[in-house]
Amino acid sequence: MTTTNEAHLGRQYLLVIGILTLAASLRAPFTLIGPLLDDIQQSLQLSTVQAGALTTIPLLMFAFVSPAAAALSARVGLEKAALISLSTILVGIALRLTGQSASLYFGTAAIGAGIAVGNVILPGFLKRSFPDRIPQMTTVYVLTMTVSAAVASALAIPLAVASGWGWRFSLGIVAVLPVLSLVVWLFQTSSARRAQGSLLPATGPSAIWRNLLAWQVTAYLGLTVLTFYVAVAWLPAILAMSGFSATASGNIHGLMHLSGAAAGLLIMPLISRFSDQRLLAFLCPLIGGFSLAGLIVAPNFAVIWIATFGFVMGAALILSLAFISLRSSDAKQAATLSGLAQCVGYLLAAAGPPFAGFIHDLTNGWTLVLWACVSLTIIQGFVGLFVGSRRQID
Structure with missing residues (x-):
């Protein structure tokens, strides 16, 4: 034994x-x-x-x-x-x-x-x-x-x-x-x-693509990566237009990534402690949206706003990926759900930065882009109230 x-x-x-x-x-x-x-x-x-x-x-x-x-x-x-x-x-x-x-x-x-x-x-x-x-x-x-x-x-x-x-x-x-x-x-x-059983999925792909909870998981991940990748692509340009030097913009951009990594230290025990993640899934994107609004109205405090944004959106990303496993009933279903969520999520991530650049060229500024991202975080927060509830795909 x-x-x-x-x-x-x-x-x-x-x-x-x-x-x-x-x-x-x-x-x-x-x-x-x-x-x-x-x-x-x-x-x-x-x-x-x-x-x-x-x-x-x-x-x-x-x-x-x-x-x-x-x-x-x-x-x-x-x-x-x-x-x-x-x-x-x-x-x-x-x-x-x-x-x-x-x-x-x-x-x-x-x-x-x-x-x-x-x-x-x-x-x-x-x-x-x-x-x-x-x-x-x-x-x-x-x-x-x-x-x-x-x-x-x-x-x-x-x-x-x-x-x-x-x-x-x-x-x-x-x-x-x-x-x-x-x-x-x-x-x-x-x-x-030697230990592996049947390779056939317990839930077919078509069943996942028709499931409401699966689409809620997908929407939460998609909105997370859409907002985050717009920030990754254009934050230095946004800060430069606000008067920051190239060096300062690069440092703040790096701070956003560092804050996102640090989020894991807090989010891990919180997800583990609470079986219902609705409050976390609701608050993280909303705080991120508040931070972007702060960047619009008070850009001089960009270090605070971006550090906060990076932290809560990093937490939202961990939540998004955890939901793929937590809301699945078995490993094969988790892989199928992951395929759906990441397909839609990365389509949004690929389209977001070019579209944000297009809006910038139309308006000759980043304000409308930032307010659009704020709106997306609000939508994501309300999606979080559904996807954060403890349940699994049938």
């Missing part, structure tokens, strides 16, 4: 390591492109639109591949889907290193597809293997994503300069993360094959 328990505990530890390394691999290859974009644009003589597509393509792949990723995990199992995710990311990284513009775009699309599969299956792992620790595990893997993204972004330029090989070195060195994770999942897959 002791040997059996030790073996089970070992598999659980290996699974946790696999989840965390997978989570790290799902952000770093995507986020480090931003700091390197100017160098890539000059090196390959890309237009501004062509360079901007390198950040938009992954979001579109997240949206379009997510439903297929749910079907894939149901067919081959979560562990094999993790291997496919990581392998696709590695292929994409290799393609980006060839130095050809076409390969750069194809590689970016492959990375986006691989990340989409990983995004979808993570809630399924939590529902299957950690049903009593979903808030804790969600927080840990989201924090891992955030930290890996921050480190990759911070080191992208220094590594490119120090290596002497430029942006290609930074794009290539990030392969260390998916390679490490791939090794872990090869071990995990061999041990899981």
